[in-house]
Amino acid sequence: MTTAETNIEYEGESLKKRLDKAMFASRRRAFLLVLPLLLFVLVTFVAPVLYFLFQGFYDPTFSRIMPQTSAQLAEWDTVSEPDEAMYAALVADLVDARKAKTIGKVATRVNREKAGTRSVFTSSARKAAKLEAPFKEALIDVKKEWADPAIWEAMKTASNTWTLGYYANALDYRQNADGSYRRQDASRRVDTEVGFGDWSFTVNLGIHQLLFLRTLQISLMVTVFCLLLGYPIAYLLATLPLRTSNLLMILVLLPFWTSILVRTTSWIAMLQSQGVVNDLLVFFGVTNDDGRFSLIYNKLGTLIAMTHILLPFMVLPLFSVMKGIPPSYVRAAKSLGATNWTAFWRVYAPQTIPGIGAGAILVFIVAIGYYITPALVGGQDGQMISNFIDFHMRKSLNWNLAAGLGGVLLVIVMFLYWLYDRIVGIDNMKMG
Numbered sequence: 001m002t003t004a005e006t007n008i009e010y011e012g013e014s015l016k017k018r019l020d021k022a023m024f025a026s027r028r029r030a031f032l033l034v035l036p037l038l039l040f041v042l043v044t045f046v047a048p049v050l051y052f053l054f055q056g057f058y059d060p061t062f063s064r065i066m067p068q069t070s071a072q073l074a075e076w077d078t079v080s081e082p083d084e085a086m087y088a089a090l091v092a093d094l095v096d097a098r099k100a101k102t103i104g105k106v107a108t109r110v111n112r113e114k115a116g117t118r119s120v121f122t123s124s125a126r127k128a129a130k131l132e133a134p135f136k137e138a139l140i141d142v143k144k145e146w147a148d149p150a151i152w153e154a155m156k157t158a159s160n161t162w163t164l165g166y167y168a169n170a171l172d173y174r175q176n177a178d179g180s181y182r183r184q185d186a187s188r189r190v191d192t193e194v195g196f197g198d199w200s201f202t203v204n205l206g207i208h209q210l211l212f213l214r215t216l217q218i219s220l221m222v223t224v225f226c227l228l229l230g231y232p233i234a235y236l237l238a239t240l241p242l243r244t245s246n247l248l249m250i251l252v253l254l255p256f257w258t259s260i261l262v263r264t265t266s267w268i269a270m271l272q273s274q275g276v277v278n279d280l281l282v283f284f285g286v287t288n289d290d291g292r293f294s295l296i297y298n299k300l301g302t303l304i305a306m307t308h309i310l311l312p313f314m315v316l317p318l319f320s321v322m323k324g325i326p327p328s329y330v331r332a333a334k335s336l337g338a339t340n341w342t343a344f345w346r347v348y349a350p351q352t353i354p355g356i357g358a359g360a361i362l363v364f365i366v367a368i369g370y371y372i373t374p375a376l377v378g379g380q381d382g383q384m385i386s387n388f389i390d391f392h393m394r395k396s397l398n399w400n401l402a403a404g405l406g407g408v409l410l411v412i413v414m415f416l417y418w419l420y421d422r423i424v425g426i427d428n429m430k431m432g
Helices: 003-054 061-065 067-074 084-100 103-113 118-130 135-142 149-158 165-170 207-239 242-257 260-271 276-283 299-322 328-335 340-351 353-368 372-377 385-394 399-423
Strands: 173-175 181-183 189-194 201-206
Touching (some): 003 399, 061 067, 061 084, 061 103, 061 149, 067 084, 067 149, 084 103, 103 118, 103 149, 118 135, 165 173, 165 399, 189 207, 201 207, 207 242, 207 299, 207 353, 260 372, 299 353, 299 372, 328 340, 353 399, 372 385, 385 399
Antiparallel strands (some): 173 181, 189 201
């Protein structure tokens, strides 16, 4: 190899190294630029979500406040009767919990496993300091419920710091003291018809299962309604002259400038029995004054209000995609003999599929987590699973069950997202 060839090879390697260093420096600068936003998302979004989901697995309330009882329950086989040592440990923990003013937390935790036990704990704790051995007979004299093995089984279930019980409860199953699972009692299940017409069948669902099914149904129907209404609106916006199109676009975006609470409550005024919509139906003779339609505080009211609120989320992706479709394609199809319908269906519509996919997944994901609109206009049969999560977060204060419901909902959404990717393909989805 000559000296010139060696110098060329050396310069080539040196140029490659300099290029690699330049690319690394460029990527590092880009990473440092987005680092503040990344940290903000991690701290304000990812971390709270993970902590919330963590609550569905972790509940140290009973084991922390009642350590002696928890140690005894860990060795109990759930078959034999509770012995004197278990009762003695329970009395000692009740005395300590009474002094620390934490007996209410214990009572609430066990009451989640067996309803009606809260008063048993609170009343027994007030007298526990005066009890003497044998503690079994003394405690049963205070409350005869202590002789029931079911309350001890409930305590054993509650004593598990790490548990899948809340996620099982979110799916309408309960965890037994031995670690197995069973379905909720028949009083918490209802026969529900699933399907349409001759294709329907009846299934026995729990309360939460019914709510998950209703949530998916409402979200899917809202997505379909938004597509049916939003597609012609987006097509009109994309084909009209620019000045007219901009004016109509302002009308589409106008709801974003109004509070969602105001928009929802306005539907209450419009859809109630003496509201604007029923007055118009009576005026045009569709119905009489005694046969006004029930359009609010039911599933229909939820569908109408949510479709109106989420419609812009369908229109905007469709419009951005339609605006990029050259009109010459349709004109070329017509010049080759295609009818207006054929040109639209065979040439124009397939090019709008990425916008349909983007709008559909955007509307569906937003709809599946809605709770303000169903809470205000949904009534009893228009409630969604998010309303139950809100109830357990703010009223019952059962954050663990709320975390279980939220975790199951997250799994369902991720599964549907994966299914969408397999069928349609996320790569085929675009916003413009």
